[in-house]
Amino acid sequence: MGDIRLMKGNEVIAEAAIRCGCDGYYGYPITPQSEIMETLMLRRPWEETGMVVLQAESEVASANMLFGGASAGKKVMTSSSSPGISLMAEGISYIAGAELPALFVNVQRGGPGLGTIQPSQADYFQATKGGGHGDYKLIVLAPSSVQEMNDFVDLGFELAFKYRNPAMILTDGVIGQMMEKVELSEFKPRLTNQQVEETQGNWAATGKKKNRERHILTSLELQSEKQELHNQKLQAKYKQMEEEDVRFELINCDDAEYILVAFGVSARISQKAVEILREKGIKAGLLRPITLYPFPTKQIQKLIPQAKGFLSVEMNAGQMIEDIKLAVNGKLPVEHFGRMGGIIATPAEIVEAVESKLIGG
Amino acid sequence: MEDTLKIEDIIKPENLVYKKTSVLTDVPMHYCYGCSHGVVHKLVAEVIEEMGIQEDTVGVSPVGCAVLAYNYLDIDWMQAAHGRAPAVATGYKRVNPEKYVFTYQGDGDLAAIGTAETMHAVNRGENIVIIFINNAIYGMTGGQMAPTTMLGQQTATSPYGRDIDLNGYPLKITELLAQLPGAAYVTRQSVHTPGNVRKCKKAIRKAFENSAKNIGTSFVEVVSTCNSGWKQTPVEANEWMEENMFPFYPLGDLKDGEREKPDAYLVQKLKK
Ligand SMILES: Cc1ncc(C[n+]2csc(CCOP(=O)(O)OP(=O)(O)O)c2C)c(N)n1
Numbered sequence: 001m002g003d004i005r006l007m008k009g010n011e012v013i014a015e016a017a018i019r020c021g022c023d024g025y026y027g028y029p030i031t032p033q034s035e036i037m038e039t040l041m042l043r044r045p046w047e048e049t050g051m052v053v054l055q056a057e058s059e060v061a062s063a064n065m066l067f068g069g070a071s072a073g074k075k076v077m078t079s080s081s082s083p084g085i086s087l088m089a090e091g092i093s094y095i096a097g098a099e100l101p102a103l104f105v106n107v108q109r110g111g112p113g114l115g116t117i118q119p120s121q122a123d124y125f126q127a128t129k130g131g132g133h134g135d136y137k138l139i140v141l142a143p144s145s146v147q148e149m150n151d152f153v154d155l156g157f158e159l160a161f162k163y164r165n166p167a168m169i170l171t172d173g174v175i176g177q178m179m180e181k182v183e184l185s186e187f188k189p190r191l192t193n194q195q196v197e198e199t200q201g202n203w204a205a206t207g208k209k210k211n212r213e214r215h216i217l218t219s220l221e222l223q224s225e226k227q228e229l230h231n232q233k234l235q236a237k238y239k240q241m242e243e244e245d246v247r248f249e250l251i252n253c254d255d256a257e258y259i260l261v262a263f264g265v266s267a268r269i270s271q272k273a274v275e276i277l278r279e280k281g282i283k284a285g286l287l288r289p290i291t292l293y294p295f296p297t298k299q300i301q302k303l304i305p306q307a308k309g310f311l312s313v314e315m316n317a318g319q320m321i322e323d324i325k326l327a328v329n330g331k332l333p334v335e336h337f338g339r340m341g342g343i344i345a346t347p348a349e350i351v352e353a354v355e356s357k358l359i360g361g
Numbered sequence: 362m363e364d365t366l367k368i369e370d371i372i373k374p375e376n377l378v379y380k381k382t383s384v385l386t387d388v389p390m391h392y393c394y395g396c397s398h399g400v401v402h403k404l405v406a407e408v409i410e411e412m413g414i415q416e417d418t419v420g421v422s423p424v425g426c427a428v429l430a431y432n433y434l435d436i437d438w439m440q441a442a443h444g445r446a447p448a449v450a451t452g453y454k455r456v457n458p459e460k461y462v463f464t465y466q467g468d469g470d471l472a473a474i475g476t477a478e479t480m481h482a483v484n485r486g487e488n489i490v491i492i493f494i495n496n497a498i499y500g501m502t503g504g505q506m507a508p509t510t511m512l513g514q515q516t517a518t519s520p521y522g523r524d525i526d527l528n529g530y531p532l533k534i535t536e537l538l539a540q541l542p543g544a545a546y547v548t549r550q551s552v553h554t555p556g557n558v559r560k561c562k563k564a565i566r567k568a569f570e571n572s573a574k575n576i577g578t579s580f581v582e583v584v585s586t587c588n589s590g591w592k593q594t595p596v597e598a599n600e601w602m603e604e605n606m607f608p609f610y611p612l613g614d615l616k617d618g619e620r621e622k623p624d625a626y627l628v629q630k631l632k633k
């Protein structure tokens with residue numbers, strides 16, 4: 001068993017990075033996630049595992065530093081919050097286009113613009129629909145506990161390397177700032193250059209050997225026919241993600257008629273709302289998407305025969321609800337409940353929303 | 362004539378006077394006739410061959426006419442977003458410090474959209490090489506004004522000539538970078554005559570050698586021609602460059618040493 005600690009979500013991201021054999025972190029401070037780089041700088045992993053930690057001049061730079069580190073076949077990551085992720089959109093798009101593995105963490109705050117430093121889930125569209133330009137997808141993981149902040153760093157890297165695609169942990173200011181019990185992962189050593197060569201040497205820019213063609217990590221293709229082939233290859237990859245890597249959790253769904261769909265901190269609160277609804281004799285359940293992309297579309301469809309309606313609970317004006325509606329395809333009512341501006345919904349408000357929007361409505 | 366060499370003799374190995382470096386691929390370059398890019402590519406390739414570092418060198422190509430540099434040098438490459446090459450090089454070099462990493466960037470890429478990435482990479486003293494092709498114009502996009510465009514110079518977006526009130530001043534980014542403590546070597550070269558080509562190659566060689574010594578960033582500007590963008594013949598372009606650019610962008614070393622060490626006072630303070 002790993003070490004058991006009481007820790008903040010953000011600190012756990014840092015600790016998990018060191019423990020999973022991350023090679024490099026490049027970041028820029030922003031609330032509510034600055035503890036990630038602060039923890040790393042305090043821990044000085046370069047002395048312990050050789051992991052590099054670098055404060056960049058901007059999020060534009062840090063995302064593009066990831067392009068460089070990932071091109072070497074190394075495990076590299078960054079973290080930021082909403083306005084910073086907007087600046088990273090360029091780098092993320094290039095990384096997706098060049099098919100590089102890299103891990104991004106977005107500890108969301110409210111927007112638009114500078115918005116608020118309070119928690120939010122308003123970057124769902126940005127994360128799941130690409131965020132930058134061009135037809136691409138990120139693998140998006142949504143932790144709802146400090147434990148998952150630990151677990152998803154390793155999982156994020158695993159999926160990023162499986163698909164050679166950027167992955168994102170989409171969390172929020174609550175999970176980032178919250179202290180909870182966590183079982184930290186066991187230490188995994190960083191890969192040696194030799195091991196990187198063995199595992200990633202067929203594509204990474206590890207220096208051109210005499211016996212192979214040069215490796216060019218680029219997102220550029222000037223011939224339309226070839227660019228379309230590249231686009232089709234990316235789309236096939238996303239299809240494979242949808243087949244193989246959808247993750248979700250079902251709570252009280254066996255006989256549920258009213259199904260709440262919520263991720264991250266909203267799922268924690270919705271779970272309490274389900275308890276209250278059950279006490280009132282209302283058959284409520286919770287579907288918690290863990291991967292926001294690939295989205296648990298099929299699982300939602302499986303629930304349609306037993307359900308009377310879905311309520312999307314999000315800390316935004318209604319973003320995930322669009323994916324739920326696509327899955328339900330008009331067969332049942334799909335409603336949204338959300339608070340904005342950094343306000344965290346209460347279980348009572350969610351219960352009220354189920355009663356007024358789904359049952360009463 | 363009796364003593365003229367026959368073709369069979371000319372191709373004998375002992376009569377070889379010049380050979381294309383094997384680090385250059387056999388792909389025909391897309392650059393316009395008279396463009397400086399091709400010459401600088403050749404010099405970088407020759408330095409890589411002569412230093413025997415082909416397997417250990419990774420290049421970062423920019424967005425600009427040199428975006429396809431990866432087609433011409435037989436090494437591993439990364440293709441960076443516009444202006445971000447120094448950040449990409451930093452990210453790579455930090456996790457692979459034993460490799461030689463260089464960026465190859467135009468003046469729009471390096472001195473406009475990528476100013477921040479350039480300044481900070483040099484200020485951190487990243488042990489990378491930056492090759493900077495200053496042709497006073499945006500070549501790739503069809504000849505628009507660059508930060509380095511000369512006063513009065515006509516371009517597609519300064520059709521009446523660069524005007525101070527409208528466009529500000531030409532940016533001497535190399536002079537700025539030479540002030541930064543992280544810089545080891547900052548030099549300005551050109552490749553418009555055989556003599557200058559030789560000097561430029563020496564500068565590039567020094568820059569690559571520096572990067573193995575971990576003494577800070579090495580930066581080689583090459584004042585260059587873009588005859589297509591300037592709408593001049595190659596010969597006219599060389600003359601225009603000498604006449605108009607060299608007085609403002611004088612050739613020579615701006616810094617040759619290594620990145621600054623903190624002075625005694627600072628060291629004392631840091632110890633506390
Ligand atoms: C973000 C972004 N903005 C603008 C462009 C369009 N663009 C491509 S190359 C270029 C200018 C390149 O000029 P320079 O760096 O001087 O290189 P040169 O072609 O002159 O060698 C521009 C503006 C782009 N590709 N990306």
Ligand code: SF4
Pocket residue numbers: 391392393395396397398426496500501586587588589590
């Ligand atoms: S447009 Fe200018 S910089 Fe580009 S290849 Fe032609 S001459 Fe060279």
Ligand SMILES: [Mg+2]
Pocket residue numbers: 467468469494495496497498499500507
């Ligand atoms: Mg230019």
